[in-house]
Amino acid sequence: MKTLLISLVSDQTLPNVQLIKEFKKEVTDYLFISTEKMEKKGCRLWISKAAAIDDESCGMFHILVKEFSFDDIAENLGKFDFSIYDKLILNITGGTKVLTLAAHDYFKQLEADIYYVTGFNNEFIKIFPDRFKQINHFSSKITIAEYLYSYGFDFKxxxxxxxxEEYTNQLYHSFLENRLADFTEELNFLRSKRSGGVKSISNAKTNVSRFLESIGYKPIETDRLSPYETKYLTGxxxxxxxxxxxxxxxxxxxxxxxxxxxxxxxxxxxxxxxxxxxxxxxxxxxxxxxxxxxxxxxxxxxxxxxxxxxxxxxxxxxxxxxxxxxxxxxxxxxxxxxxxxxxxxxxxxxxxxxxxxxxxxxxxxxxxxxxxxxxxxxxxxxxxxxxxxxxxxxxxxxxxxxxxxxxxxxxxxxxx
Missing domain, CATH: 3.40.1350 (Trna Endonuclease; Chain: A, domain 1)
Structure with a gap:
């Protein structure tokens, strides 16, 4: 059974990723309705990366339309052969109001299942068919990586x-109870050494040893603090x-x-x-x-x-x-x-x-x-x-x- 999921590409890319994940087991092909502006931003590619779909794993197509022209949208959709699919699924969450209305009317005639992602309470609504609008809850979770990819971010x-971790908890309570208010000079010195660490604690221009003793911290290496120790101690x-x-x-x-x-x-x-x-x-x-x-x-x-x-x-x-x-x-x-x-x-x-x-x-x-x-x-x-x-x-x-x-x-x- 061939199933096509149609997504309207806009700046709000996450709803597209969510619905792709929800129907991934039954969808064979994907169609993205995009615009020149969204293509320049790269939004369509962000969605496919976040949803882990590509041309090798499925059929992936896209159509460029003028987002404020009913006639242009209808004309370009008419060039695509939807008759080869047994089932059509449309996500109308993205796009301009003109694009949303045009896509809704076009695919309603083709008896597509039409959905809208609310963005609240993990819900999405089946708009058509059904006389009563069916509220569903996503069965799959979005990961941090998928969220970031969907908005075009890479990360390290x-x-x-x-x-x-237990020491970190103790340090939190020491700071919360304001027991370390007298170590402004030492903390300012350590902040200046965040990138390179402290090569010699004993030769530091401030009394770093006194600060370390007060918080009960023993350096990993004698008389020095590595960059990640320094970063840790300063925030x-x-x-x-x-x-x-x-x-x-x-x-x-x-x-x-x-x-x-x-x-x-x-x-x-x-x-x-x-x-x-x-x-x-x-x-x-x-x-x-x-x-x-x-x-x-x-x-x-x-x-x-x-x-x-x-x-x-x-x-x-x-x-x-x-x-x-x-x-x-x-x-x-x-x-x-x-x-x-x-x-x-x-x-x-x-x-x-x-x-x-x-x-x-x-x-x-x-x-x-x-x-x-x-x-x-x-x-x-x-x-x-x-x-x-x-x-x-x-x-x-x-x-x-x-x-x-x-x-x-x-x-x-x-x-x-």
Whole structure:
């Protein structure tokens, strides 16, 4: 029995992948109805890669149409021989309204099974035939890799720390209870060594040994810290803690949750801006793009979540000495740039992607800590603006106070 699944290609590619997976055992061939714009972006190829289909494993065809022309859509569909198939399945979730309506009318006449993916509660609806619209639930799960591929991303994972999970849990509670507030200088030094590690702890310009003793950490090699140890101690431990905690609480598999993910993406056949031309032919480019590293990402009930983990949203850098001889620190709030990064990536993960910023900073403590009335007022106004920016971008904030309110981390992330 020959069965053809027809997909309307648009920017929202995940519904196509979901329905392909759902009917993969019975479908023999695939037809993609696409446009020049979607072909330039590569959306059709993203779908086939994510769904693991190619010309060798099945018949795979595509038709290019003008997405706002009923006549052009009908004319191009008329060139394809649908009569050789015993069954037609149409996914009308993607495409413009014109393309959706034209495809619905055309394939309804051919008595195709027509489906729509809602994007909520793991549901898809059978639109035709049937007088009553049948609501179905996907029997297959989308993996992290399939989700990323469906939106054109490739990815690689950072090296894990290989440090015992129980120690990571202890370190979390030490930071959460603010026992390490006196080690700003040591942590700033270690952050500057994230890429290369610390070659000699004893010769470091700050008392790294005192910091390591306070957290009960013994280096793998005597008197040195490897790059992954340094990264772990300056924040990657929080990524691992959050990942381990969510994985256990939601009973996720290894292909449903990833920690330390660096994304890359094809810029398309014709990028909108040519970096070299804009900056000048004589300028040497670094080849790097925006920060596309995500601390934790997971799939739960076919919904996609990202978490940006920050041990603190306040950077404190030594800035001279006080009149009494104590060190003076300059503070900067990095929540704004964190929101920008999260929002930038969130908009590339589909309409239903959910994003979280998690920090061990207490927002209330930050805005009410000692200082003159003007400083406190400025901190409060700044945080109020940043929190409202998160509300505008639908980014959930979790600070130390919220973390201390429950043992169930997942309940703070997936609740609405």
């Amino acid at each position: 994972l950072s090296e894990k720390s290989k440090i015992d 990657d431990w929080l990524d691992e803690y959050v990942g381990n905690k969510i994985k256990k609480e939601l009973f996720l598999s290894s292909d449903e949750l990833l920690v330390g993910v660096t994304l890359s993406k094809d810029k398309g056949k014709e990028p909108l801006n040519d970096v070299q031309k804009l900056l000048g032919e004589g300028v040497r480019l670094s080849g790097t793009g925006p920060d596309n590293e995500i601390d934790v990402m997971f799939i739960y009930k076919n919904e996609f979540y990202t978490i940006e983990c920050k041990t603190s949203i306040i950077n404190r850098v030594e800035n001279g000495m006080q009149p009494d001889g104590t060190r003076k620190f300059k503070e900067s709030n990095i929540l704004g740039e964190t929101i920008y990064k999260v929002d930038y990536l969130k908009n590339r993960f589909g309409l239903k992607a959910k994003s979280v910023i998690l920090t061990l900073t207490s927002f209330n403590h930050y805005v009410t800590e000692p200082g003159n009335p003007v400083e406190r007022n400025n901190r409060t106004k700044q945080m109020e603006d940043l929190i409202n920016r998160c509300n505008f971008s639908d980014i959930r904030l979790i600070d130390r106070n919220r973390l201390m309110s429950t043992d169930k981390l997942a309940s703070l992330i997936i609740s609405r």
